[in-house]
Amino acid sequence: MKPVLQSARRLVVKVGSALVTNDGRGLDHAALANWSAQIAQLTHMGKEVVLVSSGAVAEGMQRLGWKARPSAVHELQAAAAVGQMGLVQAYESSFRSHALHTAQILLTHDDLADRTRYLNALSTLRTLLALKVIPIINENDTVATDEIRFGDNDTLAALVTNLIEADALVILTDQAGLYTADPRNNPDATLVSEAHAGDPALEKMAGGAGSAISRGGMLTKILAAKRAARSGAHTIIASGREADVLVRLAKGEAIGTQLAATQTPLSSRKTWLADHLQVRGKLTLDAGAVKAVTLDGKSLLPIGVINVEGEFARGEVVTCVSPEGVQIARGLANYAASEARKIVRLPTTQIEATLGYVDGPELIHRDNLVLL
Ligand SMILES: Nc1ncnc2c1ncn2[C@@H]1O[C@H](COP(=O)(O)OP(=O)(O)O)[C@@H](O)[C@H]1O
Numbered sequence: 001m002k003p004v005l006q007s008a009r010r011l012v013v014k015v016g017s018a019l020v021t022n023d024g025r026g027l028d029h030a031a032l033a034n035w036s037a038q039i040a041q042l043t044h045m046g047k048e049v050v051l052v053s054s055g056a057v058a059e060g061m062q063r064l065g066w067k068a069r070p071s072a073v074h075e076l077q078a079a080a081a082v083g084q085m086g087l088v089q090a091y092e093s094s095f096r097s098h099a100l101h102t103a104q105i106l107l108t109h110d111d112l113a114d115r116t117r118y119l120n121a122l123s124t125l126r127t128l129l130a131l132k133v134i135p136i137i138n139e140n141d142t143v144a145t146d147e148i149r150f151g152d153n154d155t156l157a158a159l160v161t162n163l164i165e166a167d168a169l170v171i172l173t174d175q176a177g178l179y180t181a182d183p184r185n186n187p188d189a190t191l192v193s194e195a196h197a198g199d200p201a202l203e204k205m206a207g208g209a210g211s212a213i214s215r216g217g218m219l220t221k222i223l224a225a226k227r228a229a230r231s232g233a234h235t236i237i238a239s240g241r242e243a244d245v246l247v248r249l250a251k252g253e254a255i256g257t258q259l260a261a262t263q264t265p266l267s268s269r270k271t272w273l274a275d276h277l278q279v280r281g282k283l284t285l286d287a288g289a290v291k292a293v294t295l296d297g298k299s300l301l302p303i304g305v306i307n308v309e310g311e312f313a314r315g316e317v318v319t320c321v322s323p324e325g326v327q328i329a330r331g332l333a334n335y336a337a338s339e340a341r342k343i344v345r346l347p348t349t350q351i352e353a354t355l356g357y358v359d360g361p362e363l364i365h366r367d368n369l370v371l372l
Pocket residue numbers: 015016017018019172173174175177178179180181182183184205206207208209210211214215216217218219
């Protein structure tokens with residue numbers, strides 16, 4: 001497989017909590033300065049870099065003198081608010097020594113699910129990159145509740161990769177890459193140097209987080225690679241402690257695990273649809289509709305829907321499942337849930353007689369539907 005970082009012009013680099021905080025011992029300033037120096041070199045090589053950095057909660061705990069990660073949400077949010085100051089302070093001063101400005105961007109999933117806010121975030125990021133500023137992104141933990149959170153920064157980094165249509169996502173962590181099993185408990189595990197992003201075999205190899213302060217573990221990294229591949233981005237998982245890892249990757253060296261995007265990239269609007277982590281409703285399709293949508297490239301008509309769950313308005317995102325409950329697609333509903341319930345199983349010719357008007361013959365138009 002060709003090394004992907006050499007030709008990548010725009011990339012997202014993600015550094016995880018375990019790495020940034022040296023396994024929870026407070027910010028590792030030397031490591032932060034080192035990555036900043038490498039990113040500065042990448043910009044001299046003509047690359048645009050967005051940094052997604054974890055570590056706010058761990059740094060906040062350190063500053064507040066808390067020994068254990070709190071379980072109460074308001075305490076976690078308070079720790080994140082304190083720690084984020086330390087995080088951006090450290091990046092700001094180390095990038096400044098390379099004559100680069102930084103910008104802080106804190107996001108919740110809501111910001112990317114809402115089309116207008118998504119486009120706003122995109123144009124801000126594009127402007128910052130054009131100005132040669134390094135955007136430093138983290139989840140907005142202080143306001144994020146379960147409904148609006150990404151959950152972990154691997155997912156956030158993948159969504160940012162799709163947002164800015166980056167060529168590559170580099171996930172730096174505390175292991176040399178993806179191993180055939182969690183190397184912490186399996187001494188015989190071997191490094192996977194390359195694979196296709198989205199290969200289901202990878203999900204079986206990946207285990208949970210390696211430390212009490214991290215959230216994701218290897219599984220979220222594998223799923224992040226699968227997400228990023230939808231917009232055509234390749235993913236590299238490598239050790240952030242490997243000397244000059246980013247610069248060497250950019251020069252074409254093979255380090256860590258390279259997960260190649262092999263599918264035809266989706267349009268940015270369809271990637272946005274696929275990246276919705278929360279959906280408002282669920283449509284169960286009959287076997288004929290599953291075939292029409294997945295194999296024949298057709299829109300979803302009401303006649304092929306056997307059940308409608310949830311409460312959604314016209315234009316909101318719903319998921320489509322097979323009669324066996326397997327998720328096959330998602331899309332924007334043409335009708336609100338209450339109307340959809342009245343027209344399912346009916347031919348399109350009966351929509352007007354049933355509702356008194358027609359908003360379109362389809363329940364989900366093909367242009368607003370993405371296969372998963
Ligand atoms: N198959 C695997 N290969 C490598 N690491 C794995 C695997 N399965 C689980 N892990 C664990 O994932 C950890 C990295 O994820 P995580 O702790 O979330 O770090 P980060 O803070 O960098 O996101 C590793 O320390 C390792 O223990």
